[in-house]
Amino acid sequence: MLNLQEIPRVKTISKEDFVNQYLKPQKPVVVEQLTADWPAYEKWQLSYISEIAGQKIVPLYDDRPVDHKDGFNEPHAKMKMSEYISLLQREPTNYRIFLYNLMKEVPSLRNDFRWPEIGLRLVKQLPMLFFGGENSKVFMHFDIDYSNILHFHFHGMKQCVLFAPDQTPYLYKVPHSLISREDIDFDNPDLDKWPALGKAKGYITHLNHGEMLYMPEGYWHYMKYLTPGFSMSLRAFPRRLSNLVKAAYNVFVMRHFDNFMRKRKGQIWIDEKNERAVMDTHKRLGIVK
Template identity: 65%
Template sequence: MKLNLEQIPRVKTITKEKFLKDHVELQKPVVIERLIEDWTAYKKWNLSYIKTLAGHKTVPIYDDRPVSSERKFNEAHTSMKMSEYIDLLKKEPTNYRIFLYSLLKEVPELQNDFTYPDAIGLKFMKKLPYLFFGGGGSKVFMHYDIDLANILHFHFHGEKQCILFPPSETKYLYKVPHSLISHQDIDFENPDFEKWPALKNAKGYITNLKHGETLYMPEGYWHQMTYLTPGFSMSIRSVPKKTTNFIEATYNVFIMRYLDNFMRKTRGQKWIQYKNNKAISRTNKRNG
């Protein structure tokens, strides 16, 4: 038995009016296949190009180890030179990923390769474009973003699978309290419904993104990414329009993550285990 996932709708291009009416207002995802074909990045951005511009940079590296009290919220697991990392991606499958790589700060030359697609009607935060890299087979665990933003996610070099769930499905996803993640023992590509019975009720979306395609993820959407081949993506963000989401985002940014770091420091692994146990008991109780 598989998850209840429907394909994310696809369009070649889209007007501002249709994008705002059918997707932003209704909070429905969409893949826009040809939104960025006029970007220099569409023609130039691949792993070799990034290595040429940023190979000398030391970058934070993440893998798929479970959340631990030994590290702070979103703290990297190791680091290496970008050139070494890209060589590794090209050589063999790896679960090493780069997460939230600050494009403006680290490689300002890349800013010349793209423009913000303001014509679709969203006002984007111009100082927050981030790059995400992954090796073939690597996965980004199921989570939602701390700021609950409307996100445009542009993919480059290769192919990645994206599984999305709207916020309405949170009650089925074994959300870990005081966190932005679902229980990390869940395999969303091959779920064990005997162990995680509430997942049978969750309704979500799936798509595979290829080079140059754009995924719109509405506010607070859960997402898990699997790099089917080595590649990278860029995200730009627009603040949440729903008042409740803006309030939650403010809490997440200014209170939740610091509370979680404090509890990790003071209670250690017991705090992590407590949260994981609560994720299971609360979800099963709600759906029992």
């Protein structure tokens, strides 16, 4: 089993306490009642989203392995929102909506939440939404822009596993990407096959309706929808200069280089990166397999 500790929880928190206890030291926290006075707390259920956005065509992603033919964040399918929500409510599905600015399509949703005064300069043009069905998973990754993230969950329950950036050497990071090996089962990892994971120390929590998880800059995260539901992320640019430089490299260099190599070498490039993730990790840690 992974070495995970529960993420601290508070019911409410002042701006000063959030900054001093979590933002500055870059530690995660769950705030349980931050949304209690939002209209979204009562309104944001799947049925409500289907009612007001049912005709919108939404991009869908599943858990298939990365293929060289896939573009960066290219969806695997598209569907009307009403049809997708009916699917979520009817049966388990691997289809997820990922990093979708639904509020651009349905501006009235902006009236349902309030920008938290919590000590972060949030990017107000980017309130992104995420949807998933029962037992659907978001592979272990970190975000390309190293943002500080306020992650709010609605309708049901979601499991979140986090690792700080200093745990990267143990997570089988795939070179020139933002992900770990996709064939690792982070619910029940095979530590004989992936021994470096036994050295990693991380965090876990289960988000309920209306709760907010703070994820610091560059934190790895693996998400699993325990029930159908959806989440919203509010973001703030990294405060640390080193992370801002890494974000710029990822956006302007790394992803373009990776796309170029996929076109040039095809699936061989993907396979080589996956092999290197294991070889480099074990070599760096002195693990003989």
